[in-house]
Amino acid sequence: QKEVEQNSGPLSVPEGAIASLNCTYSDRGSQSFFWYRQYSGKSPELIMSIYSNGDKEDGRFTAQLNKASQYVSLLIRDSQPSDSATYLCAVNEAGGFKTIFGAGTRLFVKA
């Protein structure tokens, strides 16, 4: 059973701080990794994708990938109350059609 594990939280950070969200996955052959943001009552929205080891930055967001450790993380700099949401880690199955999602980490940014 291929799995994606995330700490369910809630993770609470003050406004302006760095929020760090972590994810581990079991499928060693996976090549594609994604972070989605889901506001309460809304559908998931893609915010970052990463395919190779290292860091990828997009505005206030940085995704980090370590395939040897099977670990993906998302850093949110200068966190804002509008960043309060559930963040879903997703991993594409190696050689298959499935994207496997973690259960998500709830983030609260306190004003």
Place this chain on the structure above:
Amino acid sequence: ETGVTQTPRHLVMGMTNKKSLKCEQHLGHNAMYWYKQSAKKPLELMFVYSLEERVENNSVPSRFSPECPNSSHLFLHLHTLQPEDSALYLCASSPQAMGNTEAFFGQGTRLTVV
């Protein structure tokens, strides 16, 4: 128009009813998906279609029946559902079904089975 549109947004149905969920994508994508999202559980992949061909059926009960008449439209036909089927049903599309591909989700249909 938004990229992926789902109708209806909310649906309440009895266990003996038959209903259908509709999804339409305007992104020119070749792959479409149905996911189920229950409270406090990960998104569960139900079905994957690539160029109108079903390529993944993730052990879904037969009371859920998908239909993909073309690459822009996807339906989920529902019949004799159970209360535990109440959930948010999400449609998504992606440029292709395999490889480095990002999914774009519709707004979802909130289904309640009574």
